[in-house]
Structures are given as C-alpha cells and as structure tokens.
Amino acid sequence: MINIQKYLFFAMMVLFSTLSFAQKKTNFVVVIDAGHGGKDAGARGVADLEKNIALDVVLRFGAMIEKNHPDVKVVYTRKTDVFLELWERTQISNNNKANLFISIHCNSATNSSATGTETFVMGLNKMNQTDEVSRRENSVVFLEKDQEKYEKFNPNDPEAVIAFEIMNAAYKEQSIRFADLVEKSFVNKQGRKSRGVKQANFHVLRGNASPSVLVELGFISNYEEGTYLASDAGKQASTEAIYAAFKEYKKEFDRRSGIVSTDEKPKPVKVAEKPLEGKSLKVKFLETTLKYSISSPQLKGLTDVEIVQDGSKYVYYYGNTNLQSRADELLSVVKRKGFTKASIVEFDLNKRLDGQKNYRVLFMTSNKKYKDRDDRFNGLSNVLRVKSGGMFNYYFGTDKTLDSAQKTLEAVQKKGFRNAFVVTFNGEEPL
Numbered sequence: 001m002i003n004i005q006k007y008l009f010f011a012m013m014v015l016f017s018t019l020s021f022a023q024k025k026t027n028f029v030v031v032i033d034a035g036h037g038g039k040d041a042g043a044r045g046v047a048d049l050e051k052n053i054a055l056d057v058v059l060r061f062g063a064m065i066e067k068n069h070p071d072v073k074v075v076y077t078r079k080t081d082v083f084l085e086l087w088e089r090t091q092i093s094n095n096n097k098a099n100l101f102i103s104i105h106c107n108s109a110t111n112s113s114a115t116g117t118e119t120f121v122m123g124l125n126k127m128n129q130t131d132e133v134s135r136r137e138n139s140v141v142f143l144e145k146d147q148e149k150y151e152k153f154n155p156n157d158p159e160a161v162i163a164f165e166i167m168n169a170a171y172k173e174q175s176i177r178f179a180d181l182v183e184k185s186f187v188n189k190q191g192r193k194s195r196g197v198k199q200a201n202f203h204v205l206r207g208n209a210s211p212s213v214l215v216e217l218g219f220i221s222n223y224e225e226g227t228y229l230a231s232d233a234g235k236q237a238s239t240e241a242i243y244a245a246f247k248e249y250k251k252e253f254d255r256r257s258g259i260v261s262t263d264e265k266p267k268p269v270k271v272a273e274k275p276l277e278g279k280s281l282k283v284k285f286l287e288t289t290l291k292y293s294i295s296s297p298q299l300k301g302l303t304d305v306e307i308v309q310d311g312s313k314y315v316y317y318y319g320n321t322n323l324q325s326r327a328d329e330l331l332s333v334v335k336r337k338g339f340t341k342a343s344i345v346e347f348d349l350n351k352r353l354d355g356q357k358n359y360r361v362l363f364m365t366s367n368k369k370y371k372d373r374d375d376r377f378n379g380l381s382n383v384l385r386v387k388s389g390g391m392f393n394y395y396f397g398t399d400k401t402l403d404s405a406q407k408t409l410e411a412v413q414k415k416g417f418r419n420a421f422v423v424t425f426n427g428e429e430p431l
Helices: 004-024 050-068 086-095 128-143 158-190 223-230 232-256 324-336 402-414
Strands: 028-034 072-076 100-107 117-122 194-200 212-219 279-288 305-310 313-321 343-348 357-366 384-388 391-399 421-426
Touching: 028 050, 028 086, 028 232, 050 072, 050 100, 050 212, 050 232, 086 100, 100 232, 117 158, 158 194, 158 212, 158 232, 158 324, 212 223, 212 232, 223 232, 279 324, 279 402, 313 324, 324 343, 357 402, 391 402, 402 421
Parallel strands: 028 072, 028 100, 100 212, 117 194, 305 421
Antiparallel strands: 117 212, 279 313, 279 343, 305 313, 357 391, 357 421, 384 391
16 A cells, blocks of 8 residues: 555645745756657557657757747657656656656557557556656656665555555646646647547656656557658647647747747737538649548548538538638648648538439449448438449438438448538439
C-alpha cells in the first residue's frame, strides 16, 4: 500500500516549489521530450522506428519555437539517439523549472487498421485501450538498472487514489487544456483523425511539477499512417500542428500573467457569419473513373469523404458545411494533402430532380444474386438489384433532393456499409 503521508508531503513540496520559482523566473520554459532513444527503439513502424520519428519532430518543433519566441527557453531531454531513463526526463523538466512538459511518441497496435492521434495527461483511466498504451510506453523501465524507484500504484487503494489526485490536481486543468489544443490542431490543421484527450498513468508524466502531456502522433503500425509519419511532409505537418497548439497556449499563459505582446493588435469585432439557407458547400478534390474505398491511400488520409457516381466517373467530395469560412478551411486542408486543383462546390439541398430522376445509394456489389431482405443487407429492405456485366449492384432508397439522399447515405453507412455512395437514376436505371 502506498503511504499517503509521503505522497501528500511530495505533492505539497511540488506545489510550493512551483510557486516559489514561478515568482522568480522571467522566461517561459518548455521541456520537449523525444520518446525512447538509444537501445530503446520504441514501436517498430512500417517505415521507421518510433524513436527516430519522435526525435525528428521534437527537433523541428524546438527550432520553430526558438525562431518565433525569443522569450521562451527550449530544453530538450535528448537531441541525439541516446537512451534516457524515464525518471531522468522528469528530473530535467523539474530542474529547469518548466512551465510545460511535452513528450512526443508514436502509437502502435496489433490491429493494423488502427489510426489517429491522441494526447494523454496524467490521471486514472478506466479504459483497456489506454491501459495498453501506458503499459507499452512504461515498458522502458525494464531496460533500466533500478526499477524499484517506480513505486507501484494500486488503483484499488482509496488512500493511494486520494494522494494521486492531490498530487496531480495543481496541473491537471492546464494539462488538459494544452492536450485539447493539440488534438484540435491535428484535426483543423491537418485533417487528421483524433482519438481524443485521454488520461493514463505514465511514469514520464508522474512527478512533473508543471502541466504535462504525452502526444501520440499516430499509428506507425498502420501502412498509410506509418508511411505518412515517416515522410518529411508528415513530420513537418505534425510539427506545425503541435506548434500551433503551443502558440495558442503561450498566448493564454501570457494573458493570465498580464503580459501583452507588442505585436498584438486590437481584434476587429467579428460579425456572426450567416449560414447559407438551403445550400451545402463541399470540396471537390478528385474525379476519376476509378472507385476507391474510404480508407484507400489514394485519398491521402482524408476522412468524411463522400463519393458520388456521375455517369462513368466517380466524384470525391470532402466535408459538408453551410458556412463559407468553414468551406475555405476545408479547402486548405485538402490542398495541403496535395489536391491542388480542389475547389468548393455549392449544392442546392432542396432542388428536386425532374421527371423520373431520383437518387439512390449503392451499398453492395456482388457476383451473387440476393433477394430483398437478405441478411447480408443488415436490415435494409426494398432493395433494388441491377445487373451490370457479370455483377449485381444493390441500391437502397429513392430520393428526389440531395438533402434527403445525404440522410439516406448516412443511414446506410451506419448499417456498416462505409463505402456506400450516391448514384443518380432515371426511374430504375442508373444514369
């Protein structure tokens, strides 16, 4: 059982020491930690090792801060491929009186389809997934000489839980705030999939006398994401996303500290943007005779993709909004992915198709002939079967407006048909 008096004493010492050196310091100190290193390779990705990707991103991130923030002191736990014990990383942070500690890592999973970023703060978790990540990242202690220094925490011991929460309460709110900024930046700046902000018991975060986070850049066990993160473009984009979060966090820190940047100008009062009534804006980024699945590498990691068949061609759209400003943001995301000819397309949601024309959702193609209400349709009924060559295409729904067709598509995708898409018909014949 953990001694609560000892943990309470440690928590109070951390709190008072932080207050004392917060009064003396003039610069903001950020400690950047490249996970693993040396004999500890971390996760083995499809294109590179975790330790290499993490170090590359850390060096880029630190250089970006040093260039743009002369009032910030950047401290690196490592700048080369060397092995550091976990307690040493925490000690470097505390010895430098850090205002923020950021540990950079890459994720890995036995399920090679797993993708997405996630950012952890110190805390008690109740999810098996976060248990797995913390076990993997903490496993480096088995490479260290003195493992006894990592006192085991028993989550079923009420005294231990109380002591744990007191020790982390001083920095938890700001840790979560920065973690949230990081995840939002990954989504908004890169168009990445975010698995959210999570809590876990990481040795490298425990004992830090500052707001602290551990950032998982993505799954290097996934072919597309692992190849992307190992590339120069992937590492640079990840760096810029984390830097954008840091820049916003530093602004908020300065405001709380009463520091006003000399280059800050009064912001003009924003007039609330008026949504387009009955309209939808989407980014058209690809038109081809080839049909790609949602997870295809040709889509370069874009999610929220809608596929519409137009004659013999397939048109790929990204996003869906009725705000022009949001459409501009979506267009920027797509162009950064390499689709430089992408453009914003406006749709009239309430415009009805003429005559016998209608929209239907193609959700399955097979060389077998199935009857309506087949179990393979996952509850979909009134399914239209159309033979095309030696194959059978299966369609659901009959809609006259794009708005209702979009809702039908979403309902079909929720049934498990993620690659379903909208096709225009004339009666019961696809155009």
